[in-house]
Amino acid sequence: MSRPTIFDVARGAGVAISTVSRAFSNPQRVAEETRERILRVAEELGYVPNPHARALTSRRTETIAMVVSDITNPHFFEIIRGAEMRAKASRFTLVLVNAEESARIEMEQIARLARSVDGFLLAASRLPDEDLLQLAGTHSVVMVNRQVQGIPSVILDQKEGCRQLVVHLASLGHSSVVYLSGPRNSWIAASRWQAIRDSAAACGMSALRMGPYTPTVSHGGAAADAALTTGATALIAHNDLLAIGVLRRLAARSVRVPEDVSVAGFDNIFAADLCSPSLTTLSGVHADLGRSAVELLLDGVAPGPRTGEAPRLVLPSQLVLRSSTGPAPVAV
Amino acid sequence: MSRPTIFDVARGAGVAISTVSRAFSNPQRVAEETRERILRVAEELGYVPNPHARALTSRRTETIAMVVSDITNPHFFEIIRGAEMRAKASRFTLVLVNAEESARIEMEQIARLARSVDGFLLAASRLPDEDLLQLAGTHSVVMVNRQVQGIPSVILDQKEGCRQLVVHLASLGHSSVVYLSGPRNSWIAASRWQAIRDSAAACGMSALRMGPYTPTVSHGGAAADAALTTGATALIAHNDLLAIGVLRRLAARSVRVPEDVSVAGFDNIFAADLCSPSLTTLSGVHADLGRSAVELLLDGVAPGPRTGEAPRLVLPSQLVLRSSTGPAPVAV
């Protein structure tokens, strides 16, 4: 015996299938009494509407896709987690896809899912602006940790966060800072560098960008070596993973942190508090990024007139001071 | 202009829609030459089959759902990651759902998705065996980190791993070990305790189970306090998070690790190598769990005769020795 369909419910309740359909998807269109009867019959029969049949005509799927640029990066998991929880709260299903740091794969995956989801969450997308704008023309899209004019987005406040971080370093007496940059086409890396450079200028510090580096622990070694050649006393790594890699290499080279060199990262991952020395980092509630992004997407997906402007959410970030930053060494 | 359908392609290629359909889903059923022509037209038109229409008749969705018992637990992310990558390799889509440690929610989510996916990956399911067996009767199911008679599963080798861990502690001179247990209805917690108890007995050690504890850092404090009352010199925590919490509390209470007490965990999370002292832990390639689980599921989903037995994969685990375990203190 196969699963009951809308016909079985209609027969059981003595109504037309259209009425059953509306009892589920358009409740106020059906008399209270009728609806209750239908729901009761459906319950008894164990009827669940077939989502595909539903999607076929209604073009709504109650599913959203989250595309992350690199699923191996633990930083995204908080975002994914927040997104999943928020999606679930609205009875939406979350599909997870990995772009493997490739714009081509990202595009392929999006094309593949275009018909199966109501919208896309693009986390740290590597696609060029044009592609994104085109996509946003035909689908609901929300960017996470990237801003593109005209597309809704959610980011953590890099500007203010970087400013605080630079001011912190400046007030410790550092006069030069190196930013160990993340991937070349990472919007957030560009945005961090810009904020660091501007803030450094405002503090009278010199700022230098090095890299790009793949932001993993294993690439921290090269980054540290390169940074040491500059003589800078303050290092800001693109993220905590890279920063931890830097710390390791510095330890291996007997460079003391923070006595000789100060190091800071981004994301405040769990390990940032455990490594030695513990890591000063720019923190933020990443789960909220995912949550807010879904919220924005659901707003956009909902029928009704668009508000004129694409919303740009900027969530607060906060500086977490630990022991990897300290006073600049006294000049020799 | 709306998206092209199979009709447009059929017209363009001068064939019937059934032929177009087969050109995509049953290539060897169509002459090579015809197929090429169809694919070329489809390409030109930008035709992509509508997955919902497809699913409606074929009952295949090329989608699998991964249900995790608690999405806030970082341990799962490796598994999710492995699963996503493997699914993608077979052009399957992965849906992620969170059971929030609740059997009820887990069941609801499964019911909701039952029609939209080809199968379920249940990671650390909290459902009773009966429910799982019933589910496995109607759907393709693969269990991750749990074994149920008759259902395909993938686990890390707890038994041998725990044995090695206990032998390691025994050979360091410890004569008593405490297992700080994970959640009550966690299969893996039960399985670990059983392996620890048996191995301890074989080594002439006494073993004690305490808890259950929610396996997070914050619950490690209570676990540590409780464990200290027993006078045991070796502590095995349900996972690394709990172990790190234990380490923190011990440090706060000035109990030296490993001089006074040895501590070990499970999972070898990234932070295990960074905490102080670094943590001895039972490691395993968790991404492989996800990968293998998807593989098993795809095997099960594929048409064709079932092999008689439900496969039970046991992936190797390995003991990673770090500095949180050491010789037992000399008795006073």
Added chain:
DNA sequence: GAAAGGGCGGCAAGCCCTTGCCATGTGTTT
């Protein structure tokens, strides 16, 4: 050269719902 077989394409019946439009019945207004 006739019969048998295989490869290939087409027909048409679904798969299970949503939704625009119409029909009916009831209550309200003038």
Added chain:
DNA sequence: AAACACATGGCAAGGGCTTGCCGCCCTTTC
């Protein structure tokens, strides 16, 4: 009492695809 508005339910046309079955034609076989 006529005219109307509104609430409610039904009809039927899809939505875009898969697949069992049939039939055609070209090979092969004896």
